[in-house]
Amino acid sequence: MKGAVGVPRAAKGVGEFVIEAVGETAGEALLSRLTCALLAGLALIAYLSWSFSPRLTIAGAGLLSFYLAHGAWxxxxxxxxxxxxxxxxxxxxxxxxxxxxxxxVLVYATGCNCP
Incomplete structure (x- = not known):
């Protein structure tokens, strides 16, 4: 009779494992897609700003560099x-x-197959 008691516990453990594995897979896929969207968005911003005005793009990049340098300092x-x-x-x-x-990006964009 004691053997029958362990079966529901084992089934519960397997069920929790499956739920955790599916959740991790879905989370990994979501983060991968989010990373690809981030890279695409950054490329689009760079392309649109350069096509609008190369001088303003360089000036904006310089201001952003000073902003980040101040933050690092x-x-x-x-x-x-x-x-x-x-x-x-x-x-x-x-x-x-x-x-x-x-x-x-390094952690999650490895398998996004971005062009």
Whole structure:
């Protein structure tokens, strides 16, 4: 009789495994598609901005570089006491988001078959 008690427990364990495996597969597929959409969106923005005005595109890239450089500088230096953190927090968050984006793309865009 004790053998019959373990069967429902084993079936429950198998069911949980299947649900977890399907969830991981669906999540992986969703993140892969999201990464491909991110890459396509960035390429579209670059193409449209360059076709609109190459000079403004280069100027915007320069301003974005200064913004990210300020965020990186604020991230890796000791904080000053008694200073406001409004712009600093904004540039630090922008730098962190921009720094994590290539990692996200490297992890999830390996199988997206983007052209």
């Amino acid at each position: 604020q991230t890796f230096r000791a904080p000053a006491k008694g200073r406001r953190r409004g712009l600093t927090a904004l540039t630090t968050a922008g730098f962190a988001l921009t720094a994590l984006t290539p990692l996200f």
